Amino acid sequence: MRHSTCVSQALAWAVALQAGSLAAQSMVEEDELSMAFGDRSTISIVTGRPQPLRRAPAVATVITAADMAAMGAVDLDEALEAVPGMHVSRSVQAYAPQYLIRGIHSDFNAQTLVLQNGVPMTTLFFGNRGNVWYGQPVENIARLEVIRGPGSALYGADAYAGVINIVTKTAAETPGIELGARAGSFRSRDGWMQYGGKLGELDVAAYLRVGRTEGWRRTVAADAQTLLDSLFGTRASLAPGPVNTFYDALDGSLDLARGKLRLRAGYKLRDNGGVGPGVASALDPVGRARTVRATTDLSWSDVEIAKHWRADFSASTLYHTQQFPQPLQLFPPGAFGGAFPNGMFGAPNLWERHVRLSAVATYAGFIHHQLRLGAGHDDLDLYRTQELKNFSFISSGPFAGLPTPTPGAAVIEFPVADSFLAPQRRRLSYFYAQDEWSFARDWTLTAGVRHDQFSDFGGTTNPRVALVWDARLDLTAKLLYGRAFRAPSFIELYSINNPVNRGNPNLRPETIETLEAALAWHARPDTRVNLSLFRYDMGQIIRLSEASLFNNTGSQRGRGAEVEVNWDASRAWRIAGHYALQRSIDTASGRDAGHAPHHHLFIRSDGRFAGGWLLGAQVNHVAGRRRAAGDARPAIRDYTTLDMTLRSGRSSLGWEVTASVRNLFNADVREPSLAPGLSIPNDLPMAPRSFYLQTMYRP
Template identity: 40%
Template sequence: MKFNPFVRAILLLASLHSAASWAARQNTIEEEVADFYGELDMVSIATGTSKRIDKAPAVTTLITAEDIARSGASHLDEVLEMVPGLHVAPSTISRLDSVYSIRGLQTGFNPQVLVLLNGTEFKNSFSGGLPYTFRFPANIIERIEVIRGPGTAVYGADAYSGVINIVTKNLSSSANSAGARIGSFGSRDLWLQTGGNWQELALGFALEHQQSDGDTDRVVNADQQTVFDRIFGTKASRAPGALATRYDILNAHATVQYQGFTWEHWWWQQRDGGLGPGGAQALDPAGYQKFRDYRTKLSHVHQLNDNLSWTNDLSYLDARSETYFVLFPAGTRLPIGADGNANFTKPVGRVTFTEGYIGSPRSNHQDSRFNSILNYQGVNEHELRLEFGAFEQKLSPRELKNFGPGVIDGTVAQIDGQLTDVTGTDYIYVKPVSRTNVHLSVQDIWQIAADWALTYGVRYDHFSDFGSTVNPRLAVVWDTAHNLTTKLLYGSAFRAPSFNELFLQNNPSALGNPNLDPETIDTVELVFDYQINFDNHLVFNLYQYRAKDLIDKTAVPGTSSLQTANLYNLDGQGAEFEWNWRPAAHWRADFNFAYQDTTNRATDLQVANAPGQSASLRLYYDINSNWQVSGWAHWIADRQRAANDNRAPLPDYQLWNLSLNYRPDQSPWQVKTAIRNLLNKKAYEPSGTAISNDFLLEGRSLTLQISYNWQP
């Protein structure tokens, strides 16, 4: 295993600093313990109830609004790169959707990570992942809590490799703010956050618009159409050309609070988004993605007595997606089978598509949820949590295209750009489908002794389309010393197959399989959380997991088709290290390093594309009361190619970012500037083999932000 010199130096510095100061600290630590324990952060993601982060029975990371502001991050993906063992990469499937790779587990639509907004999921039920081209503004975020490892016992399906909970600001009590940001690639952002109290009501509202033309220097040298041009003698490919990375996003929040009730509304809309490399790995500057999420959620917390609280929430999500794929560009010539799809083994004829091979899948997803939670502390040394809930998901699809069954049959030599609506027929990409779930979970946090706590629980889920699962958890938290906590954790989790994986039809890329089983995982973790003194905090954890029945595509015997199946099992192990150091009043350094080794149990090959090693370093310096400067670097290394990918190995990369904040004394104005990829390094993330030179990441970018803040 090799380490970057940057990583080796930091690890050596941490160990030498710890060893040299151990003896000197022992006489003073007892006096400090009570003070610095009171300063530790609280998280609720590990158990559903508030716990000190060092005592939480999970491997947990907390990112605060201050961390986000100091980093200069403008959206969620930039923030999550701070988390040890979590890597944000573009999907190799299409659109450059963000994939959150945790401990080597990742697939194209990112279904193994459960992302929550204020404790409630908002996934796209068709893909199993986030809304297409999802980009969430950072200005509205109060904190992000992350579990690395399974969370199904509390959160249910898809809390498989990790859970990310985005907590938005309490707009009724935080300072009002308005601002603007401009920057490279034609980016321009505007936002407003305001709120206050009226009689017994607390009201809040936030609106943000983010827009960019995209980085036109992210050039693809050759794509899938380049291959077809060589085979069929055409000149249709748009390569060399830039990835389509434009975006136009609107994000709005509104809240009303009255006594124990909170009514939350959220509107997120991608008004126009580029499709990255294109839906079929052929450059598509004309295609677009539109997506709109609207969620309303009513919550009530009732303190029945000193020992018993009852929380209920009811939510409804309505999501609408419209994609316009020019899968292959104007002038492409393809062999077409009798079913109207591209077919290279049994073509009926070769067809020229004068305006492109075009598909426009659309959908309306509706998600209704109810959860009821009882927390009881009336039994000595026990904290009991009981949850009952249910949800229903419905998918209503629509599709227009100029190819495929019910549209063409390969006998006509030339097809124009007129699209046929196959909605309501057997020729659509997926028929209307729905699923229901009921679940029950029980958890007990038992304080066995003053320095021992045992958390144990189990969750039962029943799905209408594939049956039931039972997932337990067990965690022992030991206060080994006044400043050292040791944790031994076990958890199991599952991922429910998406509608895409179960029911996709009439699609040349793959067919669904209604007989799929859920993916499952069992994980064991050992954690050491060591608060050396006021200025030094170390966390080190080891983990091992076994993941079963992972879903992928495989060839259907005797045909040229692919179909989803439970194909392989993984064995994973690794380690993660965190060091938070405050060497002086105006300095702060946060460092983390992660190592993972995940292999396919059948082939003994390492998983493709996920970093085997990664590290992050953040340096904060307060020049004076008005000026703050922050530097941030992250290093990505040891990514393996897929077994069928013969391209040269992926090079490691290291990127630096810089942020400078200025706020005059007693002034409501604030100015920030941020430079990402400071050294303008060429860094690449893996693509499908059709994109010859992988995905080039954004080059150097500069943003300037001005905001005005006032008290409500």
């Protein structure tokens, strides 16, 4: 009996060792293939160079174009909901997306940095991507790289809660020509063309997309004017009434490469856009928004400048404008006790121009070290503002702060000095150093620090340290510390002539310190498990004081865990999912910071069947969203959605067809409106069940 037990134990150990050996062998092969070809197991934004994801000194996720196609995602926001620890919420400002990472929420979501091919997409006024967003199509996206946690030691301002890098397709990733068309619910239709190939010695990738949607028209039962009606004894509110989420879209890009030189250019136009529930939280059936974003990016990469030294150089430009060709109806006819018989209108228009220069040098002459030095200069210019409106504000007396109409309540252009903001310019110079030190077998220490010097509020220095241990061939452990900052936006620094939010030029950056521990376990050749634990402390949070002046008055602490599992059940069936748990506390009130989910569960299953058909399904469960301090409403309702996608294999004639349904069971999905909840008390209604049919042709 004893001998039998020993034999059984020996056999068990042998099986375990063989499984571990197979997992390890699979991992080594996977790393080699990833470094050669690039896939979801490789990431470049963590240290600035490609490396295996599981060894990267950060908690990160990669979503490939194949992943996005399998999940039926047609927009960036749909793909990002699949990132552990991230939830895509919405703002009342034209339903602009808010990428909430680990419970960090704010009015404009300026704490999440979005890059495109490594270049910030940040605009100056709100400090985010712009409030007139209206979607980002995924057809031209090769991969998404997401860091959860601070990234200011490498990327500077606003790499605070996390970093999202959108990597667009090159000629190698779009061989030949692709034509596509899509139509679906809400009278949505899109058409696009992509091409990748050679023009002489140039590698060329081109993309053009035209789209339009009438958007969903879910009903808002009560709005800000409903509250004003109760105060003035009027009935001016348009609620109950629908939100407006329609827009026209034009996207284009060109990628030219020759050797180590690459030139990218992009254009994004959103026109005739509805403004959701209204930018003042009062329904607006007439306001229309227009935004243009034009970018260029020139890079010269991997240049040998001396023995052991290699360098990268880049220059980029961004032109961005936000306009309201049809002024926003801030409040409807009859607002403010009849003071505005035709409605209260405004159009805060702005134009920005950014120029960024950077250089990075890598030194590999030290044994076991990879030294990276970088420097750059940004010239960020909000060079023009314009405000058209039919009101001003009473400046003194018992009615100070209330709007008063212009003569005849006519919409007129106000002088810049009397508008919402005067033109402003920001210059930024920075330098950073980073060392990857393999100080022992299976141990790597990455340490970096970056100093940013701003022309308008001074300097800030932010370090990070990451210790990575390959405990076994199938198990990697990480311990991470980082500090990051968010730069004050121009609305926070320089807003004028607005009694409800006044700028404060003495603001300091928001700060955060984060400590993380993570495990990446290749449990079996077909199974990967990732676990991360985190805690953070935020300070100098910029909030409005009782005097409606922006001040560094807030602080917040948070903690949580994220677990992610990927199981290749067979060659034709894959299951992936994650669960995120977080709790964030506003330290001043001792209450939940609000808005972000405490629990987020996402499960996805993809199966391939006879004839090359692919059936995908995904469940998204969002729960435990609390109200912020001062908001007495009940907790935001939980929801669960189910999406399904059926995609054909590519036929011999080059055709591929996709059919998808989102929110199959028509769940009542709502995202939180802001505290105290008197403006839109029943929160922001999201899209009901929707369908689309897509076809693509690649000869």
